[in-house]
Amino acid sequence: MKQFHVHINEKEEFIINSKENEAFSICITNNPYYKEREMPTTVMRIEGNRWSGEQMDNLEWEEKILTKGNKISIEIKDSYNKASKLFKDERYVKPEDECTFCHKKKSEVKHLIAAEFFALICDACISECVRLINEKEKT
Numbered sequence: 001m002k003q004f005h006v007h008i009n010e011k012e013e014f015i016i017n018s019k020e021n022e023a024f025s026i027c028i029t030n031n032p033y034y035k036e037r038e039m040p041t042t043v044m045r046i047e048g049n050r051w052s053g054e055q056m057d058n059l060e061w062e063e064k065i066l067t068k069g070n071k072i073s074i075e076i077k078d079s080y081n082k083a084s085k086l087f088k089d090e091r092y093v094k095p096e097d098e099c100t101f102c103h104k105k106k107s108e109v110k111h112l113i114a115a116e117f118f119a120l121i122c123d124a125c126i127s128e129c130v131r132l133i134n135e136k137e138k139t
Helices: 123-138
Strands: 002-008 011-017 022-031 041-052 055-061 064-066 072-078 086-091 112-114 120-122
Touching: 112 123, 120 123
Parallel strands: none
Antiparallel strands: 002 011, 002 072, 022 041, 041 055, 041 064, 055 086, 112 120
16 A cells, blocks of 8 residues: 655654545644744644545644754655554535625525636625616716
């Protein structure tokens, strides 16, 4: 099985199995507000997604705080070592669509029309646009 072995200072910290229906990313951020610490903190996070048909799960592995001098390496190899335990494995629930302009939810309006570039507009906002255009044309 293809596995990703993530090392910090040559110590193996994470083992992630590579599966056809999963994707993951390794992100290193310098966060000035990390868990109310006084100093900016550099954090390595590994997170991803798993797909099953139309459903998706959000995945997270435990994060690690990095300090000056840390060396990170990633080794990709075929092995059957035990994978690191997931810290979070939650089903993704898509939020209800809403109007891009007034932010009313689809359930609160008569019509919600999809436009290009992921914009949605409701019938109330369209009516307001028509009113403003008509008003402008009168002047």
